[in-house]
């Protein structure tokens with residue numbers, strides 16, 4: 329149990345990295361609001377968090393629903409104040425089954441970009457009022473390059489990386505810290521659909537530990553693992569024609585299974 333009980337919102341908490349973050353924060357006895365669409369999976373994560381000594385509440389909300397997000401976040405802010413908000417919910421798809429469809433691209437942007445906006449913007453005025461808070465935005469190494477294997481995913485992660493960088497500068501004057509999370513491959517349901525090699529893969533628990541430590545230190549950016557960061561840096565320094573050749577050889581990520589239902 330920490331000396332100070334913090335109120336923490338985690339989106340995408342029903343699975344993978346978000347669930348690992350919830351488990352990690354729960355060991356410190358904080359008050360957690362776990363948000364995603366699947367109530368059943370959230371309940372299972374909340375049970376683990378409570379067993380670890382945390383207060384944990386489940387919010388079954390779609391991050392693309394801006395009105396509902398605003399309502400829920402305002403209620404929490406008025407009742408408890410919000411110390412940390414982590415925008416982790418995300419979806420991925422790609423070109424394995426052919427070019428991305430418009431509906432896939434819209435869904436990726438709605439979740440990965442608008443979902444982050446719907447998570448972070450309602451909380452900011454409350455944090456400004458309190459002159460404190462940590463905003464954590466989960467981007468990706470894929471946000472440094474337009475990857476042919478996952479075009480709209482790369483673009484969405486690049487957008488939130490820049491958004492977080494801009495917010496960091498803008499919010500610092502009010503004592504609010506913005507941490508950009510830039511993971512390489514993490515072993516979660518999102519990557520379990522990939523059939524290509526995923527070098528330097530980390531576990532969700534390792535990733536969560538790095539993120540929690542970085543937020544505790546109010547770090548600007550937490551990027552990992554080093555090997556993947558180094559490779560991406562090299563790729564960004566290549567002349568365009570060489571990078572394009574490499575990019576044209578990348579294996580695609582699978583598309584959403586039920587794209588016709590989107």
Ligand SMILES: NC(=O)c1ccc[n+]([C@@H]2O[C@H](COP(=O)([O-])OP(=O)(O)OC[C@H]3O[C@@H](n4cnc5c(N)ncnc54)[C@H](OP(=O)(O)O)[C@@H]3O)[C@@H](O)[C@H]2O)c1
Pocket residue numbers: 339340341342343344345346363364365366367369389390391392416417418419420439443466467468469510511512513514515516517518519
């Ligand atoms: N795994 C990696 O290698 C990797 C690398 C870099 C960055 N990331 C990023 O890390 C974050 C977490 O990914 P992950 O690997 O943990 O994937 P994951 O296991 O598939 O988890 C994704 C989470 O997002 C939630 N989510 C998706 N759409 C949502 C919506 N519309 N509303 C509310 N919640 C929604 C899912 O919950 P429900 O389905 O219950 O809604 C789930 O909890 C994502 O932003 C991802 O882009 C992952």
